Amino acid sequence: MRVVRTVKQLREALEYMRMGGHTPIGFVPTMGYLHEGHASLLRRAGEMSSTVVMSIFVNPLQFGPNEDFASYPRDEARDLELAEREGADIVFIPGVEEMYPEPTRTTVSVSSLTTQLCGASRPGHFDGVTTVVNKLFNMVQPDYAFFGLKDAQQVAVLRRMVSDLNMNVEIVACPIVREDDGLALSSRNVYLSAEERSQALVLSRSLREVRQAMEEGTVSTADEARELIISVISASPLAVIDYVEVLTFPGLEPLAAGSRLNSAGGEIIIALAVKFGKTRLIDNNVFTPKEVHALV
């Protein structure tokens, strides 16, 4: 495994792999503080690619002024161990100066997909994501790029960017990885107190319950799904709901009020963001609702 810290070194390392015929190139962009979710991305990349590149960069552009850029957890030594163990060939760890030698005047932005969900709570966040991922794609020029579905909106937005800009890369969305008790893995889970960690289980539980209620036919509309999720989460006294939304996926269009979940004719997403203390957690389920035979 080779660790590079400049764009020039990265391009040289990649050129060497390409010259040796070690293609396709798979790319896993991360903000580091790696966990089993990132490991699953590396493993998937390894299955599909001859060269696996991982980047570790906490991108200031995608943090709001009152967000946790400075305190975002970092542990390079542990990250490199995990990357090596999971088969990364090249790890790119640029500093902020290397990524932004001067403040960028160029912004890549995706409209309308970025106004709801986390885009509403975090203005400018997705412009920061699309701009830095665009840069990274131009540096790595990968054949595949791997992202976790925990950030499902990010997947939808990046797919749209790649399609609109004719970027020559395929976005591969990978399933959410969870702890045994259901909590979706996140680098930010480290912020949680024991009490918050325990109460945060309502997120995955609420998603499981709504799926079960749909199976049983007791929930069939978007409104009913939202209400059930809100009632489950509200049982946790520390939970402060930011949003609970039911949308088409990956178009992220709201379902009309009262319309049946299976009326969208394709995949839908049930997405939520909830604060526990200072920590904002997200979780979601993307799935295709079954045809339900009306019981008249």
Next chain:
Amino acid sequence: MRVVRTVKQLREALEYMRMGGHTPIGFVPTMGYLHEGHASLLRRAGEMSSTVVMSIFVNPLQFGPNEDFASYPRDEARDLELAEREGADIVFIPGVEEMYPEPTRTTVSVSSLTTQLCGASRPGHFDGVTTVVNKLFNMVQPDYAFFGLKDAQQVAVLRRMVSDLNMNVEIVACPIVREDDGLALSSRNVYLSAEERSQALVLSRSLREVRQAMEEGTVSTADEARELIISVISASPLAVIDYVEVLTFPGLEPLAAGSRLNSAGGEIIIALAVKFGKTRLIDNNVFTPKEVHALV
């Protein structure tokens, strides 16, 4: 020479050239209705590249609602003759449906370099330029891309986009090509009546006169340069000045009022846009002012 009309055909044609070792790839993006200026870009591309790709696409995204998108001159047969004669290997002529199968939600924009000059007169124009050139660069993945300095602001903006987004392409700026009488070549010159065509010579004449006055020491500040140009152009009764600006290049920062032209410490641009009837023409000079020894 191969003519392709879809992104898929373009990528296949390029893959074939790359497999055959015909690199580097040089790219000349145009809006067609080719003239000797475009021919000079193709020749320069031929000198620097093993494969020369030209695109012809009148991009609706960079025209304002009251601009000349519908009437912009087109002549594909003549364009293909010129491209063949000047050594293009691949000509890409996509339709609007091929470039924008659905309305783009992704915009690439460069701030601050786009607020003055043509950016002020044509709001949204440069977002359209950067977005379509970004797409074309992603399709062609050229080593070099060739642009005429007549659109000097476009060159400055695209250089910044390439640098900010780490695109792996070098922007090669080529000199303005002029008629024998000095008129800068433009596809839009075809709109001019004989009388307008004749009076439009004040543009290049004003730029020559200001350069001569600088040589002679009668003009030494940005204000003096602007005043001289405005007085020369105003002698033409049909000329309606849009702007006359003196800025640093490629930073496009205004020179402080009264400051000497050689105080910028690098290249400057004298740029102008003038309407003759319905036709808006632009012209400019990019140069490094000489050190002038003060005659005290």
